[in-house]
Amino acid sequence: MSARIIRTYFAITFLFNLAMSLIWGVDTLFKLGAGLDIFQVMLTNAAFTAGSMVFEIPTGVVADTVGRRVSLLLSLGTLFITTLLYVSAAWRGWGFAAFCWISVFLGLGYTFYTGAVDAWLVDALKATGYSAPLEPVFARGQMMFGVGMLLGTISGGLLGQIHLYIPYLVRAGVVIPLFALAWFGMREVGFTPRALELRRVPAELRRLFVEGMDYGLHHRVVRPVMLASLVTMSFMIFGFYSWQKYFLDLLGKNLIWVNGVISSLVGLALIAGNALVPSVSRVVGTRTGVLTLSIVVQAATATACGALGLLAPGPATFYIVVLLYLVYGVALGVSMPVKQGYLNAHIPSAQRATIISLDAFFASLGGVVGQTTWGYLARLRGLATAWVAGGLGLVLAVPLYLQARRRDKTLDRFEQEASHVTA
Secondary structure: OHHHHHHHHHHHHHHHHHHHHOOOOOHHHHHHHOOOOHHHHHHHHHHHHHHHHHHHHHHHHHHHHOOHHHHHHHHHHHHHHHHHHHHHHHHHOOOHHHHHHHHHHHHHHHHHHOOHHHHHHHHHHHHOOOOOOOHHHHHHHHHHHHHHHHHHHHHHHHHHHHOOOHHHHHHHHHHHHHHHHHHHHOOOOOOOOOOOOHHHHHHHHHHHHHHHHHHHHOOOOHHHHHHHHHHHHHHHHHHHHHHHHHHHHHHOOOOHHHHHHHHHHHHHHHHHHHHOHHHHHHHHOEHHHHHHHHHHHHHHHHHHHHHHHHHOOOHHHHHHHHHHHHHHHHHHHHHHHHHHHHHHHOOOHHHHHHHHHHHHHHHHHHHHHHHHHHHHHHHHHOHHHHHHHHHHHHHHHHHHHHHHHHHOOOOOEOOOOOOOOOO
């Protein structure tokens, strides 16, 4: 039973990220081609992130009441519609405002996904007697994320070379079999759905807000880890969407397929980072130690990418910068499953989806701040300068992880069994 649940989790993770990543290597170029400038592109991305931030907790209510399966189905339906609206906005020339509003609702669709699938996995495994550590499962899940991203970005780059609309249309097509998989293969195990009446929504929000405070912001270990998510995402989203233009500017050629190749290499870098989790965990010994090491590498490589663009722009620098960005991807790949497992070890089952969504809320907030701040700086001073500033900002996560390390006396070491929840 546990094996089937894990396989379903991997399949959903793979297909979802395959669908999402089809546009990741071309999204910035798609919007620039629709008449937006680089700052407007960052603002539309910030609108997506803001939508994610605003809807994160309310959609957590859906996952924690009517069920995680329903939440995923709502996610897929919303993503299908908004993806087609993106194409319509570019085709009909609806402009910047339309892209912003569609991006907000795209964020709504994504928040129905975040937290729900992870919460479904953890509760289902516990209900079926699974007692092994969760980090290896999350690491393999992140590897499926990377494989989906690898295939999606390569395909998206090649399809985008034909026409920038095609990756979006294919994405909508991939959502259809994923919807079928969620409908037939994702059964609620270890969680009892409850009816969600509209008149009870305010009370549910208040309850989850209180629980979010108790098990999230008031939790001595969870709080600094969530704040570190804010710092990490302040650069990650901006960096991911801005490199599409930044790297091609360094290369001096507008080769869309190159973006697809780089995106696929980023996917491989994430997979490599996921695969390194067992080795790194044995060497470092603690979860906060791995997270601290990862953020230091991320800060150093991101800053170096920007500094090289300032000091020696050109095709030769392009290759060095791409290599450094891939190292950044490896470091990020190491941290993601470790942080997932660390948070889940401290969260009770009943509040799992809500607290994961609260963590995603802070990540989204960081994404909004980063994209607007670094996007505006990019308009004023150029993308290289924005990368230097964004990379240096990542250092702020170091004291947060060190604070969590000092406060966690039970679950920080990898050999500790995450079988109980600390308060």
